Amino acid sequence: MSPKDLPKVELHLHLEGAAPPSFIRGLAAEKKMDISGIFDEKGGYAFKDFWHFLKVYEAATSVLQTPDDYRRLTLAVLEESAASGVIYTEIFISPDFCGGRDLPAWRDHLAAIQDAAAEAERGLGIVMRGIVTPIRHFGPDKAREAAICAAETAGEFIVGLGLGGDEKICKPKDFAWSFDCAREAGLRLTCHAGEWDGPQSVREAVRDLGVERIGHGVRAIEDLALVDELAERGIVLEVCPGSNLALGLYPGWRKHPISELHRRGVKVTVSTDDPPFFHTTMVREYDRLAEAFDWDEGVFEELARTAAEAAFCDAATKANILKRLEKKDA
Incomplete structure (x- = not known):
């Protein structure tokens, strides 16, 4: 295959x-x-x-200004993902953009997104869940408002809280209130780190925010003690190689640290981040990784299982996704 x-x-x-x-x-x-x-x-x-x-x-x-704009966007995005063979996706959604962090407006946008996700699941077989993502460079106060939106809509569809944007702005601990709020609401936690800021940003995100996944995290490779810690604690990295290369973080696929992180026992997964910006798809990511590191079908099956097991969805949804991966007939 x-x-x-x-x-x-x-x-x-x-x-x-x-x-x-x-x-x-x-x-x-x-x-x-x-x-x-x-x-x-x-x-x-x-x-x-x-x-x-x-x-x-x-x-x-x-x-993108109305709930219907987001409904149409969600359908377009899920169609692209399904075309690459994605059967389950967790998508970052920002209340900053969906209603300006106003809770009633956020609920309206979220309802439209959920409606599109349900339509795509019926028609394309792709399952979507949402991770609310404050924008780091908008500051901790606005992140609190976004976190409240997340906590108030936590459930089967909204399953986590993340943190995106410019890593050079603020420290992870500045967003501790938002992550505590989300945790108390039963949401799972991830955070962008170790992309534009160094390995210390990964350590701080794990220590100060209590996340179980890291968005990107690739610069952990610069601190092998941290790499060992990530492997030991089972922290999962949401690695986006094509994004890293397109933005100039690494000079070529063979220079990307995903293979070395994997070899050292870190749980790595593959994602596209912002695919049309970086001229990539999940198929292209797989193709380039296979070419760069001689990864075979077995490695990609392992990475997909790792991603499914690290998913923030409920147990029944996770079990179904794992079953579809085993059958390979999704």
């Missing part, structure tokens, strides 16, 4: 960041908004570095 045909589990995908450029352009045209400056001559997203990427991301998101 080729990587293309393997059933996949994705744990690190941003809803707005997965919006196809054509979808955003079409929505902008409907609303008579001019955001042409964020696209290149081929119609893709154009950015120079990570910080410019954040600005382009937020400009693209500006056209």
Whole structure:
């Protein structure tokens, strides 16, 4: 079975960041908004570095203004994921963008997203769950408001809290209140770290926020004592190799640390992060990893099981996903 045909589990995908450029352009045209400056001559997203990427991301998101916009977006994103063989996905959703952290508006947006997810599950067989994600560079106070939105809607669909955005802004401990709030509501916890900030950011996220997964986390490789700790504690890394390469974190696939982290016993998974921005898909990630590290079907099956076991969904959903991975007939 080729990587293309393997059933996949994705744990690190941003809803707005997965919006196809054509979808955003079409929505902008409907609303008579001019955001042409964020696209290149081929119609893709154009950015120079990570910080410019954040600005382009937020400009693209500006056209998403209503619950129905998010319903349509969710369907478009899940169609793309299903086409790559993804059978289960956890998607980062930000109340900052979905209703401006106003709880009633958030509930309206979330209902539309859930409606689209249910439609995609019926029609495409892909299962989606949501992880509420405050934006780090918006600051701890706004993160508290987002965390309250998460706590008030925790349940079968909203299963976790994360933290995205610019790692250089604030420390993980500055967001401890938000993570405590989410934990008390029964939500599971992850946090972006170890991408643009060094291995200490991974250690701080685990120590100060009590997360069980780390978004990216690849720079842990610079501190082998930390690598051993991650392996020993079973902390799962949501690794997005294509994203790291597109943003210049590593010079090539063979230089990416995912294989060494895996060899050293760290639980690694594969995701696409913001796939149209980085010209990737889950199939492309699998293909490039197979080429770079000679990974065979067995390795990818192991990574998919690791991702399923690390998923934040309820036990019954997890058992079903694991069964579909075993059958390979998803």
